[in-house]
Amino acid sequence: MDEVIIVGAGVGGLTLGLALHAAGIPCRVFESASEIRPIGVGINLLPHATKELSVLGLEQALAQAAIATKDATFFNRFGQLIYQEPLGRAAGYDHPQFSIHRGDLQMVLLDAFRARAGHDRLLANHHCTGVVQDDSGVNVSFVDGPGGANRISVRGSVAIACDGIHSAIRKQFYPDEGEPRYSGVNMWRGVTRWKPILSGASMTRAGWLSHGKMVIYPIRPAGADGLQLINWVAEIETPVHRKRDWTRPGSIDDFIGAFADWRFDWLDVPAFIRAADSVLEFPMVDQDPLPRWSFGLITLLGDAAHPMVPRGSNGAGQAILDARALTTALLEHDSPVAALTAYEKQRLEATTRIVLTNRTNPPDAILREVFQRTGDQPFGTIDDVISRDELVALSEGYKRIAGYSKDALRT
Ligand SMILES: Cc1cc2nc3c(=O)[nH]c(=O)nc-3n(C[C@H](O)[C@H](O)[C@H](O)COP(=O)(O)OP(=O)(O)OC[C@H]3O[C@@H](n4cnc5c(N)ncnc54)[C@H](O)[C@@H]3O)c2cc1C
Numbered sequence: 001m002d003e004v005i006i007v008g009a010g011v012g013g014l015t016l017g018l019a020l021h022a023a024g025i026p027c028r029v030f031e032s033a034s035e036i037r038p039i040g041v042g043i044n045l046l047p048h049a050t051k052e053l054s055v056l057g058l059e060q061a062l063a064q065a066a067i068a069t070k071d072a073t074f075f076n077r078f079g080q081l082i083y084q085e086p087l088g089r090a091a092g093y094d095h096p097q098f099s100i101h102r103g104d105l106q107m108v109l110l111d112a113f114r115a116r117a118g119h120d121r122l123l124a125n126h127h128c129t130g131v132v133q134d135d136s137g138v139n140v141s142f143v144d145g146p147g148g149a150n151r152i153s154v155r156g157s158v159a160i161a162c163d164g165i166h167s168a169i170r171k172q173f174y175p176d177e178g179e180p181r182y183s184g185v186n187m188w189r190g191v192t193r194w195k196p197i198l199s200g201a202s203m204t205r206a207g208w209l210s211h212g213k214m215v216i217y218p219i220r221p222a223g224a225d226g227l228q229l230i231n232w233v234a235e236i237e238t239p240v241h242r243k244r245d246w247t248r249p250g251s252i253d254d255f256i257g258a259f260a261d262w263r264f265d266w267l268d269v270p271a272f273i274r275a276a277d278s279v280l281e282f283p284m285v286d287q288d289p290l291p292r293w294s295f296g297l298i299t300l301l302g303d304a305a306h307p308m309v310p311r312g313s314n315g316a317g318q319a320i321l322d323a324r325a326l327t328t329a330l331l332e333h334d335s336p337v338a339a340l341t342a343y344e345k346q347r348l349e350a351t352t353r354i355v356l357t358n359r360t361n362p363p364d365a366i367l368r369e370v371f372q373r374t375g376d377q378p379f380g381t382i383d384d385v386i387s388r389d390e391l392v393a394l395s396e397g398y399k400r401i402a403g404y405s406k407d408a409l410r411t
Contacts, residue, residue, distance in 0.1 A: 012302025038103020042231025212258030
């Protein structure tokens with residue numbers, strides 16, 4: 001087989017490169033950025049994704065860079081505990097949940113890909129502008145960076161669009177789709193160096209979107225000063241938004257008012273936000289699920305295929321699962337067209353369910369239920385508001401839909 005052309009060296013593209021290399025399928029990765037820098041803030045990898053990364057021999061490198069998350073905690077905006085459950089290995093999974101800086105994750109993948117496949121297998125400064133195909137392969141067109149003038153065309157057996165939420169190849173097949181769909185929630189994200197909060201490995205969600213919700217979790221082990229790098233996201237329903245740009249700076253004054261009185265025995269939230277190293281602003285967006293990803297010798301993967309709102313910690317994980325499914329399909333089918341069709345069959349419906357569930361009933365539905373049932377007031381005991389069984393059912397229901405219930409992972 002000629003080489004597989006991977007467009008985009010994000011989480012999906014690099015994982016696919018590693019999986020194809022391990023399977024003995026030649027590939028090259030083409031990235032728009034002039035150099036791959038560790039951009040972003042926190043990301044979670046749930047056990048279905050870490051299982052695949054362990055198969056690729058990356059668990060140890062990830063464990064050194066990340067926090068092995070131990071528990072999830074949910075609070076109302078008065079700092080009262082609603083629900084707590086173990087996560088990852090602490091919950092009996094065979095694989096951990098990792099909370100990690102996106103840049104650290106990307107560097108672990110990048111270093112492994114370069115060391116195993118070779119430096120010449122990844123080309124930066126290659127911004128894809130389109131792809132054409134004939135009976136025997138694809139020609140993918142690139143310019144030297146976004147807006148660049150120098151054109152080249154690269155021949156391959158198949159082309160895989162891993163070029164993220166603003167995918168050029170997705171636009172080629174769906175030219176009238178328009179901009180990503182705004183959820184009505186704006187996010188301000190940052191990282192703060194702070195002493196460990198709660199268990200020191202907690203994924204904490206608090207409040208609700210209408211008044212202000214916070215998601216807080218550590219993403220790097222503590223240094224000699226005992227401080228961890230802690231990721232936080234403030235999410236607030238906001239009528240206006242600006243186009244998603246992963247590097248757009250945000251202003252604390254635009255959102256801190258919502259959290260002004262969040263001073264709890266487990267965290268002084270305003271002080272924590274004000275101590276941030278930097279703040280970014282992103283709108284919470286996704287796209288309607290597509291009817292089709294594969295077109296002959298071309299297919300979509302990761303955010304290019306199924307961008308989802310980040311309310312279930314599944315964006316990176318689903319890209320990783322796509323990479324595994326596509327590699328398996330290419331190994332199992334002699335015809336690349338049949339392989340890309342089989343990959344779509346396995347992954348499109350599964351990810352559509354997650355995209356739609358993330359809009360309505362992701363894990364933070366627990367917060368919504370309590371917000372609505374209490375009329376946004378403090379409660380006496382949580383059992384008077386919602387039963388433990390209902391809370392467990394909300395949490396387990398999402399795990400089943402997103403494919404990381406313990407039973408699903410063991411079979
Ligand atoms: C810079 C950046 C920062 C991010 N920060 C966060 C974060 O803090 N938290 C979070 O939850 N998620 C973040 N994400 C999104 C998250 O990485 C993805 O949702 C998820 O990992 C799925 O990965 P993906 O590989 O499909 O897409 P992405 O990780 O978005 O990767 C897409 C890659 O394709 C490249 N690319 C784009 N267009 C072209 C083109 N035309 N030609 C060639 N290459 C192209 C991009 O530069 C990028 O490297 C970020 C994404 C990016 C690109």
